[in-house]
Amino acid sequence: MSADGPGHYDVLVIGAGFSGLYALHRLRGLGLRTLVLEKAGEVGGTWAVNRYPGARCDIESIEYSYSFSEEIQQEWVWTETMPAQPEIESYANFVADRLDLRGDIALHTEVIAMTFDEPSSQWRVRTRCGQTFVAPFVVAASGILSVPLEPDIAGMDTFAGTSLFTGRWPRDGVDLGGQRVAVIGTGSTGVQLIPVVARDAAELVVFQRSPAFTLPWRVRPFEPGELDGLKAGYAEIRAAQRAHPVGAARLSAFSVLLEMLARPPIKSATPQERSRAVEEHGVLGALNWGDVFFDIEANRMATELYGEAIARIVDDPDTAAALVPSHPFACKRPIIDQGYYETFNRDNVTLVDLRRGGIEAVTPTGIDTEQGAFEVDVIVYATGFDAMTGALSRIDIRGRDGVALRDVWADEGPVSYLGLQVAGFPNLFTVQGPGSPAAATNFIAALEHHVEWIGDCVSSLRAQGYRTIEALPSAQEEWIEHTTSLVAPTVLVHPTCNSWYNGGNVPGKKRMYMGYTAGLPEYRRRCEEIAAGGYTGFKLS
Numbered sequence: 001m002s003a004d005g006p007g008h009y010d011v012l013v014i015g016a017g018f019s020g021l022y023a024l025h026r027l028r029g030l031g032l033r034t035l036v037l038e039k040a041g042e043v044g045g046t047w048a049v050n051r052y053p054g055a056r057c058d059i060e061s062i063e064y065s066y067s068f069s070e071e072i073q074q075e076w077v078w079t080e081t082m083p084a085q086p087e088i089e090s091y092a093n094f095v096a097d098r099l100d101l102r103g104d105i106a107l108h109t110e111v112i113a114m115t116f117d118e119p120s121s122q123w124r125v126r127t128r129c130g131q132t133f134v135a136p137f138v139v140a141a142s143g144i145l146s147v148p149l150e151p152d153i154a155g156m157d158t159f160a161g162t163s164l165f166t167g168r169w170p171r172d173g174v175d176l177g178g179q180r181v182a183v184i185g186t187g188s189t190g191v192q193l194i195p196v197v198a199r200d201a202a203e204l205v206v207f208q209r210s211p212a213f214t215l216p217w218r219v220r221p222f223e224p225g226e227l228d229g230l231k232a233g234y235a236e237i238r239a240a241q242r243a244h245p246v247g248a249a250r251l252s253a254f255s256v257l258l259e260m261l262a263r264p265p266i267k268s269a270t271p272q273e274r275s276r277a278v279e280e281h282g283v284l285g286a287l288n289w290g291d292v293f294f295d296i297e298a299n300r301m302a303t304e305l306y307g308e309a310i311a312r313i314v315d316d317p318d319t320a321a322a323l324v325p326s327h328p329f330a331c332k333r334p335i336i337d338q339g340y341y342e343t344f345n346r347d348n349v350t351l352v353d354l355r356r357g358g359i360e361a362v363t364p365t366g367i368d369t370e371q372g373a374f375e376v377d378v379i380v381y382a383t384g385f386d387a388m389t390g391a392l393s394r395i396d397i398r399g400r401d402g403v404a405l406r407d408v409w410a411d412e413g414p415v416s417y418l419g420l421q422v423a424g425f426p427n428l429f430t431v432q433g434p435g436s437p438a439a440a441t442n443f444i445a446a447l448e449h450h451v452e453w454i455g456d457c458v459s460s461l462r463a464q465g466y467r468t469i470e471a472l473p474s475a476q477e478e479w480i481e482h483t484t485s486l487v488a489p490t491v492l493v494h495p496t497c498n499s500w501y502n503g504g505n506v507p508g509k510k511r512m513y514m515g516y517t518a519g520l521p522e523y524r525r526r527c528e529e530i531a532a533g534g535y536t537g538f539k540l541s
């Protein structure tokens with residue numbers, strides 16, 4: 001590791017996931033002595049630990065990948081249209097080796113506290129093992145979905161069988177053959193996991209608190225020569241991505257939603273047109289109307305149609321009815337699946353709709369609910385994440401006057417300027433912080449822009465002799481007003497929607513929509529304008 005004193009660097013990066021790997025490469029390339037601190041024993045971040053069966057990205061591999069290196073995008077070989085977890089993890093390792101990053105990554109190094117020392121304008125960063133690192137700049141590349149949310153269910157630790165958490169699945173896998181398995185949670189993770197577990201396990205009991213809206217999707221291996229053809233046109237693919245609001249121009253979970261916006265309203269469709277939409281296009285046809293994002297009544301009408309579409313797939317009418325969501329469509333992140341509803345026609349699968357009676361406790365032999373007891377050998381918790389702010393709230397981060405970041409977010413909600421900085425925390429950059437487009441975009445496309453903006457910013461400050469940059473409270477306030485005004489007319493903020501997008505999935509977390517929905521090109525334009533204007537909204541000193 002390159003250092004001019006014990007633990008002194010120009011920039012410290014927290015996390016060696018996709019953001020941290022690129023941040024290291026970029027900052028090093030700018031001549032900055034950079035060290036990445038990673039709590040895990042491997043690179044890859046969220047994609048290295050979410051190893052549950054069925055884990056897969058819902059954006060196409062050729063777009064869910066770094067665009068900054070022509071060599072990497074030409075050399076790496078994707079085997080499927082949408083990549084599965086093992087391939088994404090291998091890709092992260094390939095990039096780490098190809099760019100010779102490992103020498104500047106400290107693994108098993110968990111940051112637990114950091115303090116901004118005002119006289120020296122330096123961050124002092126402490127790790128669980130007691131090391132201290134010092135640098136003027138810190139880049140938090142700690143992930144938006146990196147802190148699993150374990151539910152607070154009585155008796156969880158009394159279970160005598162195997163408890164598994166999708167967010168930290170055992171590296172060597174788990175043989176579920178012949179076992180009675182419970183899955184708690186039916187978000188993106190549960191919807192991916194459930195069809196695969198159903199095939200492996202003797203019995204599967206799905207505990208569903210909120211049914212999902214999910215659209216069927218075909219993932220397939222590339223045909224011979226297909227990937228080479230795509231790679232030959234990579235310049236056009238990347239250009240189209242850059243121009244696209246979600247940073248992914250090909251079909252993805254996000255682009256389906258965007259296309260819906262241009263569709264005619266359900267409210268002016270005739271009953272025959274609505275029925276035909278379901279007959280011809282199933283669950284997608286049920287939801288494919290332009291007014292569902294803005295008009296809660298239209299959304300309810302579409303949900304009713306959605307129920308009809310489910311009933312055409314799921315044989316048992318009770319089970320089909322139990323799979324119909326009660327929250328508005330599109331207020332949670334879109335989900336795509338492979339054979340989710342068909343899974344409930346299997347003899348070995350039981351659905352427990354917790355809206356009819358919730359979980360009371362986990363017992364040594366299984367799960368007790370208000371509807372009865374279920375004996376199982378394995379419980380899988382697919383219960384989500386403390387998203388966006390979770391990772392940094394777990395570090396004791398002290399900015400100016402000793403103020404703690406976790407207190408600011410607890411009191412004011414997940415505030416930030418551009419999702420890049422929080423007022424009162426100079427020289428601390430957040431990659432994909434709250435208020436940035438991350439949540440509603442292709443994360444890799446979004447992180448590349450953030451890393452590049454941060455690198456240019458640090459270089460420019462140093463070239464001009466500035467020591468600190470910090471978001472102005474007024475600019476932060478205006479940004480939050482702007483981001484929240486964008487979603488105000490949509491179902492994204494409907495009170496019945498508890499989503500990680502708005503913090504409603506975490507008990508006690510202050511609710512605020514945490515994304516930027518005007519799209520990546522507009523966001524990039526604003527960030528470039530701010531930089532070109534001498535970092536408007538930031539104080540430089």
Ligand code: NAP
Binds near residue numbers: 383
């Ligand atoms: P999630 O969408 O927040 O879903 C968590 C599920 O657990 C929900 O169904 C939730 O119910 C349930 N749950 C939580 N606590 C519970 C409790 N005490 N009792 C019963 N049920 C409980 O989390 P996720 O599925 O892990 O997905 C999070 C995000 O990760 C996704 O939105 C996506 O961005 C990303 N992800 C992406 C992919 C992909 O690329 N395809 C795959 C997996 C994850 P409620 O809804 O009622 O709270």
